[in-house]
Amino acid sequence: MSAKVSPALPLALMSHMNNPSPQPLRQRIRNYWLLLRGDRPIGVLLLLWPTWWALWLAAEGTPPWHLLAIFTAGVWLTRSAGCVINDYADRWLDGQVQRTRERPLATGAVSGREALLVFAVLMTVAFALVLLTNRLTVLLSVVGVFLAASYPYLKRHTYLPQVYLGVAFGWSIPMAYAAVTGSVPAVAWLLFMANILWATGYDTWYAMVDRDDDLRAGAKSTAILFGSADLFAQAVIFSGFLLSMVLLGQRLALGATYFAGLAVAAALLAWQFRIARTRQRDACFRAFLHNAWVGLSVFAGIALALALR
Numbered sequence: 001m002s003a004k005v006s007p008a009l010p011l012a013l014m015s016h017m018n019n020p021s022p023q024p025l026r027q028r029i030r031n032y033w034l035l036l037r038g039d040r041p042i043g044v045l046l047l048l049w050p051t052w053w054a055l056w057l058a059a060e061g062t063p064p065w066h067l068l069a070i071f072t073a074g075v076w077l078t079r080s081a082g083c084v085i086n087d088y089a090d091r092w093l094d095g096q097v098q099r100t101r102e103r104p105l106a107t108g109a110v111s112g113r114e115a116l117l118v119f120a121v122l123m124t125v126a127f128a129l130v131l132l133t134n135r136l137t138v139l140l141s142v143v144g145v146f147l148a149a150s151y152p153y154l155k156r157h158t159y160l161p162q163v164y165l166g167v168a169f170g171w172s173i174p175m176a177y178a179a180v181t182g183s184v185p186a187v188a189w190l191l192f193m194a195n196i197l198w199a200t201g202y203d204t205w206y207a208m209v210d211r212d213d214d215l216r217a218g219a220k221s222t223a224i225l226f227g228s229a230d231l232f233a234q235a236v237i238f239s240g241f242l243l244s245m246v247l248l249g250q251r252l253a254l255g256a257t258y259f260a261g262l263a264v265a266a267a268l269l270a271w272q273f274r275i276a277r278t279r280q281r282d283a284c285f286r287a288f289l290h291n292a293w294v295g296l297s298v299f300a301g302i303a304l305a306l307a308l309r
Contacts, residue, residue, distance in 0.1 A: 031109045032118060035087060036080040042289055043083065046202065047169050048075045049295025050195045053302055054176035054188065057252065061306045067179050070129045071172065077129070081122035082148045082168070088115045089152030099210055099281075123148070136178040144171045155214075159225035162207060166199030187251055194244035198294070201237040204230070205272070205288040209281045231273065238269045245298065254305040261301015265294045 037043055051071050055063040062068075087105045104110040123145060130141040147168040154161035170192045177188040200222065207214070207223035208230060214221055226233040242262065249258045268290060276287040 031104045035084055035104045035110050035115065035118065036122075037083045038080075042292055043079050044076055045292040045295060046199070047079050047172065048072065049292075049299050050170055050191070050198075051075055051172040051176055052299050054173040054191060055180065056299070056302050056306060057191065058177045058180035058188070061309075062303075063176075063180055067133070067176075070132055071176060071179070074126050074129050075172065077122050077126040078144070078148055078172075081119050081126065082151070084115050084119040084122065085149055086152040088112060088119070090155075099213075130175075133179045134182060136182060136184075137175050140171070140175045140178055140184075144168075144175065147171055155219045155221060157220075159220045160222060161220070162200045162203040162222045163196060165203050166196035169199050170195035187248065190244060190248050190251070194241050194248065197237050197241035197244060198291070201234055201241065201269075202288055202291040202294075204234060204237070205276060205284050205291075208276070208279060208284040209288070230279070231277070235273070242266055242269070254302065255308075257308055258301040258305035261297050261299075261304070264301075265297040268294045268297060 033039065055068060055071060087103055101107075105112065105115055127141060127145070130138055147164075151161065151164050151168045154164045158164075173192045173195060174184045174188050177184050204222045204226070207221035210219075211221070211223045214224060222233070223230060242265070245262055245265075246259075248254075249262065272287040272290050275290065276284045
């Protein structure tokens with residue numbers, strides 16, 4: 001004997017599917033936290049270390065505490081904003097990539113409009129912090145906003161988004177010098193160029209994780225550009241970074257302590273090639289994560305060298 005089904009039931013189900021109930025507040029907060037990559041602090045560290053390199057070098061020691069607080073908070077805000085706008089730009093791609101298919105924008109847990117609003121709020125707060133510094137730093141921050149907002153779209157048009165990421169991540173260096181000294185000397189641009197090389201290298205490890213998926217989806221990266229010569233290209237890039245940092249240490253007469261820190265960084269970079277020699281996804285991702293220790297080693301060398309002067 002079959003049960004009688006009310007014609008109102010299918011209509012009710014369809015209405016629920018088209019107008020789902022709002023997410024619980026706790027889940028919504030979690031979705032925003034994931035959108036900001038709050039669960040993945042590696043990006044904060046990779047942006048923080050060169051910012052602190054510049055602050056310590058510009059101040060020739062421990063920088064003023066208010067500037068240290070402003071730039072440290074600014075690092076978190078701008079990195080989080082960068083993740084949001086990156087996911088917004090990549091919402092066409094992330095669902096096709098194994099590593100990113102569960103991101104909130106890719107799954108629809110957060111809407112595009114919500115993401116843009118979060119991005120605007122984060123950048124507004126970051127800009128408000130910059131207003132506590134000087135005029136030159138404020139002017140430089142306008143360029144920083146453009147870099148952060150435009151970076152995610154590069155992978156559609158060029159094979160060099162990793163280089164552009166280095167520019168965006170390194171822009172805190174001239175800003176730090178401007179905030180501390182009121183100018184951006186030549187040595188700041190040398191450090192800036194070193195950071196571009198370092199960021200290009202570590203983000204190429206990251207791009208190697210997604211290379212197969214990116215090829216299928218039509219995205220571009222240095223990992224795709226380098227192809228089978230990727231490990232050789234990485235060796236050239238990281239060697240350029242180390243050479244730039246050697247020149248920096250010589251120019252500023254930072255001494256043996258600095259070069260000891262740089263030697264540790266060089267050993268860590270060499271170890272990354274051993275980790276990623278198979279080019280497997282997990283291995284390349286571990287090599288990418290390893291760069292947090294590289295940044296710390298360089299910072300320790302700088303801070304100790306300046307403290308012992």
